[in-house]
Amino acid sequence: MQFVLITRRLSRRLALAGMMMFAAAGLSDSASAQTYEDAIRFSQRQPLSGVRSLGMGGAGIAGVADYSAMVTNPAGLGHYRSSGFSTSLSFWGTEDRGVYSVDGNAYPLENSSSDVRIGHLSYVHKAPTKRGSLVAGVGINQVQSFDRELVFRGDNGINSATDFFLPVPGEFEIESNSGSDGIFGTADDEFIPSFSRDLSFIAFQLYAIDLDVDAYEGGADVPFFPAVTRGTVEQSGSIRESGSMHELNFGAAFEAAPGVMLGGSINIPFGRWELERFYAEEDFLNDNDGTGGSVDFDYLEWTQNVDSRIAGINVRGGVSVRTGSGFSVGASFESPTYYQVSEDYSTVMHVEFDDGYTDTYGDDFSEDVGAGEYEYNVISPWRVGVGVGYTNGDLSLFADAELVDWTQLELDAEGFSYAAENRLIREQLDGVVNVRFGAEYDFGKITARGGIAILPDQRIQGAGRQSGDGVERDRGYVSAGITYEASRQFLIDFGWSGEAFDDAFVPYDITNGPVVREEILRGRFAIGVRARL
Numbered sequence: 001m002q003f004v005l006i007t008r009r010l011s012r013r014l015a016l017a018g019m020m021m022f023a024a025a026g027l028s029d030s031a032s033a034q035t036y037e038d039a040i041r042f043s044q045r046q047p048l049s050g051v052r053s054l055g056m057g058g059a060g061i062a063g064v065a066d067y068s069a070m071v072t073n074p075a076g077l078g079h080y081r082s083s084g085f086s087t088s089l090s091f092w093g094t095e096d097r098g099v100y101s102v103d104g105n106a107y108p109l110e111n112s113s114s115d116v117r118i119g120h121l122s123y124v125h126k127a128p129t130k131r132g133s134l135v136a137g138v139g140i141n142q143v144q145s146f147d148r149e150l151v152f153r154g155d156n157g158i159n160s161a162t163d164f165f166l167p168v169p170g171e172f173e174i175e176s177n178s179g180s181d182g183i184f185g186t187a188d189d190e191f192i193p194s195f196s197r198d199l200s201f202i203a204f205q206l207y208a209i210d211l212d213v214d215a216y217e218g219g220a221d222v223p224f225f226p227a228v229t230r231g232t233v234e235q236s237g238s239i240r241e242s243g244s245m246h247e248l249n250f251g252a253a254f255e256a257a258p259g260v261m262l263g264g265s266i267n268i269p270f271g272r273w274e275l276e277r278f279y280a281e282e283d284f285l286n287d288n289d290g291t292g293g294s295v296d297f298d299y300l301e302w303t304q305n306v307d308s309r310i311a312g313i314n315v316r317g318g319v320s321v322r323t324g325s326g327f328s329v330g331a332s333f334e335s336p337t338y339y340q341v342s343e344d345y346s347t348v349m350h351v352e353f354d355d356g357y358t359d360t361y362g363d364d365f366s367e368d369v370g371a372g373e374y375e376y377n378v379i380s381p382w383r384v385g386v387g388v389g390y391t392n393g394d395l396s397l398f399a400d401a402e403l404v405d406w407t408q409l410e411l412d413a414e415g416f417s418y419a420a421e422n423r424l425i426r427e428q429l430d431g432v433v434n435v436r437f438g439a440e441y442d443f444g445k446i447t448a449r450g451g452i453a454i455l456p457d458q459r460i461q462g463a464g465r466q467s468g469d470g471v472e473r474d475r476g477y478v479s480a481g482i483t484y485e486a487s488r489q490f491l492i493d494f495g496w497s498g499e500a501f502d503d504a505f506v507p508y509d510i511t512n513g514p515v516v517r518e519e520i521l522r523g524r525f526a527i528g529v530r531a532r533l
Contacts, residue, residue: 054495055481056438057451061387063320078253078261088119088528107154132255162226164508165203231287245271
C-alpha cells in the first residue's frame, strides 16, 4: 500500500508538470504582492543623521551648521564658519521580542541581531566671500536600517497553513475528461485543476491540498481539502529582514540677507531590502495518520525570499533665520521621492508524509511558479517642517515639527494597476506630525547633547476606523551624545539612540489564524570625526 501511494503521488507530480505553464501564466497575484506596507518601509526613515544630529534626536530645522542639514534643512549649511570633512561609523543592535498567539494560547520568544555600517561621509566647502555666506556640500548618509529578525514557535489546534493554501472561488478551474474508455462516471475519469494563485498551485503539486472529486461532482464551491484536517500541529518560523537605505546628497546655501539663509539639495536615496521568511509545520502528535478520513501528513516547510533594490530622487529646500536675541527659526520642505524598486522573489515548499513520500517544489529552475522578477514604483508624500532654536550662552535648544500626509503615498507599475491598493492607502493611512527635540551644552572641550523624537503611526487607529491588525506602531526615540574637541581643527563625536516600537506578523492570513505580536528595541551607537579646514 505504501508503494502504491508513493507511485500515485509521483505520477501526478509528473502529470501536473504539463499544466505548469498554464498556471504560471495566470499568476497575476504575484505582481500585486506589493502593498502599502512595502511603500511605507521604503519611504520611512530614521529621524537621525550624522553623529551630532543623532545625539540631539534629529532636531535642526531651525538651522544647524552640521552635515545633517542636508536631511533636515539645507539652509543650515549657510551657518558653517569654515570648510570641513566629517565621517562616522554606526553600530546597530536590534532585539525582537515576539509572542505567538492562537486560540487563547501565547508562546513568547525573542531574538537579537547586530550590524556595522558606514554612518556618513561628507565634505562641506565654504567659499570665500567679501560678505555674507556661500556654502556647498556633498556626501553620503545612512537614513534607514532594515535589520531585524523574528523567531516564533507554538502549537495550533484550530487551523493550519494548509487551510491557507486552499483556493477561493474564482482562483481555480477544473477540466475533466472521460479517460481512456471515453465514458464519464467510470474509474478512469480524469479531473485536472488549474490555479490562478501560485501557493494553491504549489500546494496541490505537493499534496498539501488535494481535490475532493465527490465534492466537485456534488457542486461544492471549493472542492478541495487540506492535508491537515484534525489535531494539533507545531508551527514555527522566522522572519529575517536585512539591508539599509542611504542618501547621496548635493546641497548649497547662501545668505540672502543678514542672518537669513536659503538652501537646497538634490538627494538620491538608494538601498537594498532582503527578506528571508521561513515557516514550518509538524504533525508532532501524529493526529493526521491516514485513518478516519485523515491524510497521513507529517511535515511541511515553506520558504519565501525577496530581494529588493531601491533607487530614487528628491529635492529639499529651506530657510533659516537667526535673530539677535538668540532665537532662530526655520522652515523646510521635501518633494515626493520617486523610487524605482527592482525585485526578485522565490518560493520553495517541501512536504513529508508518514508513508515515506517527500517532495519539494521551487528548488529547480524549471519550477518557477511563485518566483520571478518585478519592477514597480513608489511615490512618497511631501514633507513640510518648521523648527525653532534658542541659544543662551553655552546652551542651545531645538524643536522640530514635520507634517507628512501619508494619504499621498502611491504605488505604480507599468502594465499593472494599483488602483485598489492606492484606494486602501487613502482609506487606511493618515497624515502625521513627527516631532523632535534636542539640547546641547558646551562645557569647553566637551559638548554634551540629548534628544527625543516621536514618529506617530501613519495607519489609522480609532473608533470605527481601525486599520489592519490594530497594532499602534508609533516609533519613539531617545538619544544622547558628546563631542570631544581635541583641537580647534579636530573633533571626535560619540552618539547613541534607542528606538522602540510595536509590530505584528501574520504567518498566514485566515480567520482565527495565528498572530505574532512584536516589540522591537533597536540601539544605535555611532563614532565620528570632524576636521575643520
